[in-house]
Amino acid sequence: MQKSELMTEFYVNKNYEGLKSILISSSDAVELEYLARIYQKEQNYKKAAEIYKKLGLLYEYGRCELLQGNLNITKDIWSNIKDENPAVLWGKSLLGFIELYVTRVPTFFQIRAFLEVDLDALLKARLITYCENIVNGAHFLEQNNQESYKFIGRVFVNNNYFELAELFLNKAKDVCYVDPEVHLMLAKCHLYKNNIEAAKNSLKISMEKGYGYFPAKRMLEQLENTK
Secondary structure, rough: HHHHHHHHHHHOOHHHHHHHHHOOOOOOOOHHHHHHHHHHHHHHHHHHHHHHHOOOOOOHHHHHHHHOHHHHHHHHHHHOOOOOOHHHHHHHHHHHHHHOOOOOOOOHOOOOOOOOHHHHHHHOOOOOOHHHHHHHHHHHHHHHOOOHHHHHHHHHHOOOHHHHHHHHHHHHHHHHOOOHHHHHHHHHHHHHOOOOOHHHHHHHHHHOOOOOOOHHHHHOOOOOOOE
16 A cells, blocks of 8 residues: 555544555555554554564564563563664653652653653553552653643543542642643543532633633533533
8 A cells, every 4th residue: 555545544534444454464564564553553462562573663562562561571672772762762761650760750852742642551551550650750750841740630531530630630730720721621520520610610710821712611611501
């Protein structure tokens, strides 16, 4: 398949099953990489890891092993990567958080690019202890990126862990009170507890700080119209 066609089917049409049936017998490196991405979408990290290993994509291979809970295998794989790009540096830092032995705090941009994605993937993979250890080090992450609490809160909101989300969003509110999205997500936490008035108040603050922030406005209108 042409690369443009692959990208359209994967990113736009999200035709994962159709693509998989075509790519599963491919020997083309680009096509196999897309097949590995499909396996990742399906949370079939074992199959994805096999492809990444075959292609020599060590960071991706190690990440798939991590998402299977194979921490020591991931460490061995990543230790053999010579080109320490931002993703690799982030990954090695992440291992320190997971093992509760933080020697290097990721940079602002590494946290922005990778924290939410990896925390969400680890949570969906049911690697709860890994997630707990990462978020317990949130105060280190916040030193280099003030949005860290917000990123963590958003992962918990998106996965319906509203009580945990509220804990981190309240910390985010203390750090970046003017961020309208923080108040919007807090409103969702209040709604989970059926605290309608608190939710409305958070949405009003969100609109105020976000100059009429539309997602908050829409949610507030829905609440106001609910009898």
